[in-house]
Amino acid sequence: MNENELKSMIETILQEMTQNTVGTSTVQTDSSFSSTVEDGILDDITAIDLKKQLLVRNPINREGYLKIKSYTPARLGVGREGTRYNLQTSLRFRADHAAAQDAVFSDVSEELVEKMGFTSCKTICVSKDDYLTNPDRGRQFDDENKAVLSKIGTSHPKVQIMVGDGLSSAAIEANIEQIIPSIKQGLKTHGLDFSEVIFVKYCRVPAMDVVGEETGAEVVCLLIGERPGLVTAESMSAYVAYKPTVGMPEARRTVISNIHKGGTPAVEAGAYVADLIKKMIDAKKSGIDLKQA
Numbered sequence: 001m002n003e004n005e006l007k008s009m010i011e012t013i014l015q016e017m018t019q020n021t022v023g024t025s026t027v028q029t030d031s032s033f034s035s036t037v038e039d040g041i042l043d044d045i046t047a048i049d050l051k052k053q054l055l056v057r058n059p060i061n062r063e064g065y066l067k068i069k070s071y072t073p074a075r076l077g078v079g080r081e082g083t084r085y086n087l088q089t090s091l092r093f094r095a096d097h098a099a100a101q102d103a104v105f106s107d108v109s110e111e112l113v114e115k116m117g118f119t120s121c122k123t124i125c126v127s128k129d130d131y132l133t134n135p136d137r138g139r140q141f142d143d144e145n146k147a148v149l150s151k152i153g154t155s156h157p158k159v160q161i162m163v164g165d166g167l168s169s170a171a172i173e174a175n176i177e178q179i180i181p182s183i184k185q186g187l188k189t190h191g192l193d194f195s196e197v198i199f200v201k202y203c204r205v206p207a208m209d210v211v212g213e214e215t216g217a218e219v220v221c222l223l224i225g226e227r228p229g230l231v232t233a234e235s236m237s238a239y240v241a242y243k244p245t246v247g248m249p250e251a252r253r254t255v256i257s258n259i260h261k262g263g264t265p266a267v268e269a270g271a272y273v274a275d276l277i278k279k280m281i282d283a284k285k286s287g288i289d290l291k292q293a
Contacts, residue, residue: 055079166201182270
């Protein structure tokens with residue numbers, strides 16, 4: 001089989017993957033996506049919006065099915081070939097799983113950290129493997145890195161924003177450039193501001209407690225990549241606490257989760273984070289205590 005015949009065969013398979021057969025006619029499941037092969041490069045199968053894709057042959061109520069799918073990114077109406085999922089469903093599952101793995105095992109690029117002007121430090125973890133297998137080490141800093149935090153504390157920040165890679169570098173790469181300016185703008189409307197943003201490599205959520213103690217900030221906000229799933233690998237959360245201390249109960253944290261393009265957009269989340277910080281400073285409380293205030 002020569003190269004042209006191979007390309008033709010692949011194009012035929014991809015055409016079948018992106019179409020849904022209804023009766024004797026063929027209906028494109030996503031009109032914005034058309035698979036082609038050019039110079040050995042395939043279109044990104046993850047570009048298809050699962051909420052708009054229906055792979056069930058001859059659905060009794062197509063419109064009703066799509067309406068149900070519009071409310072959730074869950075894999076409904078994925079279709080099957082005999083007793084198995086069809087090819088496109090299987091490939092999409094593998095692609096989303098691969099994206100989740102990449103998000104966990106890759107690092108936030110140094111170029112992004114430099115571009116954003118973050119002050120870098122890291123926990124006592126020595127590698128990604130160390131970070132993943134020893135969660136406690138992602139909450140601790142050595143003396144050298146504590147000194148970096150203490151130096152920031154000499155400016156007596158009222159608000160300290162920090163960024164942690166967490167379990168998804170992809171979440172930071174996708175959202176941080178939009179959310180930081182949004183938080184800053186929102187705080188300015190409340191007469192508040194922040195100067196240095198701390199980036200923590202190999203970061204777990206309780207690392208913010210050490211940052212709180214070392215900087216003396218009144219409110220610490222940690223923006224961190226969350227554990228990725230098959231819906232998205234780009235979900236980030238904001239953990240915010242009033243005067244966090246090492247060993248404090250988790251109930252003292254307030255969390256804003258699902259910050260990504262398919263959930264709460266970064267710009268919108270940033271405005272909400274700014275309002276939340278102002279509320280904490282006024283009430284001098286966070287977490288459950290703030291909700292009960």
